Amino acid sequence: MTNNRKPTSTSKGAPLKAAAIHEAAVQLREQGINSTYDLLNAAPSKIEEAKKAWISVPGQRSGITWNYFLMLAGIGGVKADRMVIRFVADAIGSAPENVSPTDAATLVKAVAEKSGRNVTHLDHAIWRFESGRPVNQQH
Template sequence: MDDETGPAELLLATCTRDLGDPDLWITPDGYPDSLALCLIDSIYSTGAHYTSVLNVVRNYRDYRRTQAANADSDGAPELLTTIGELGGPDGWATKVGNRRPTSTAPGAPLKAAAIASAAETLVELGIETTSELRAAAANGQIDAVKQAWRRVPGQRSGLTWEYALMLAQIPGVKADRMVIRYTARAIGLPESQLSAKRANELVRRVAEVKGWNIIHTDHAIWRFESGRQVSREADPI
């Protein structure tokens, strides 16, 4: 028995008890054709109520609609164009996003600035669309992209990176505070002693053992821990 077996078995039992039938889980739609929305949603999602994130996504869609364009097919270049049109990250934050900073540190840049930086980074690496991001993952080139992402202001932890992959429908685990809290409780550790990486590894292992979709497993845990409905009603027989 290796060091992971005990905690993984504890988490597996807890997930089996709490999450119900995986065929009935409410699954995340993500943005399979919009790298722009993956960037916006993932970077705005940390340290914020998700309602505020949805507001920014809606604002971006509305802005693009006024241009007779479709936000749900925008890549990183289109996102950068909108930022330029509105006078840079500051103007974009006022018109489309919000003025939340990347951290509570004095002088921390706006999340809109981090979005612009992340988009520029991906374009420089030749990744402009979700399909190109998925290709990088399939070709074993994703680690270099991850390292570049983590150099963007406020993104060092890698949590927004994992979430962006999930939104682009690339298998992974977004070990945010809800997933960390749930996993820590399941394995009997204080939340402060469980790293995002460790939680990520444990959830991935449970999904592999059960044959569950890793993205859907992460989302089901997140919904349960945040008090949301995990499963839809079963169809009547």
């Protein structure tokens, strides 16, 4: 475990992030996924089962950390957290509370596809822009 003492949410009794990720790793191991190689070479049905196990962990229901996990493993995607949602909401002239994570991810994926950009790189650039960090234009 890490020394991260932050909970997964502001809900009373929410598990710590480190405990949730430890439990998610246990769930992956029970699904036979012990490495990035196992994940990248798993059948789609096995990946779906792994996702179900991951999001069954308290504090992981939204699937945001699952999507980020896939991205870190090299599977393109969007981690539609509050930063990405805020960016998409602003881009379409809406309030963030009116943009679901699924809709935000779908729109970012569509823009990446239409513009010929790597979807993970676009997600990262959006996140950096929204966080006030420099955006690398190399991707």
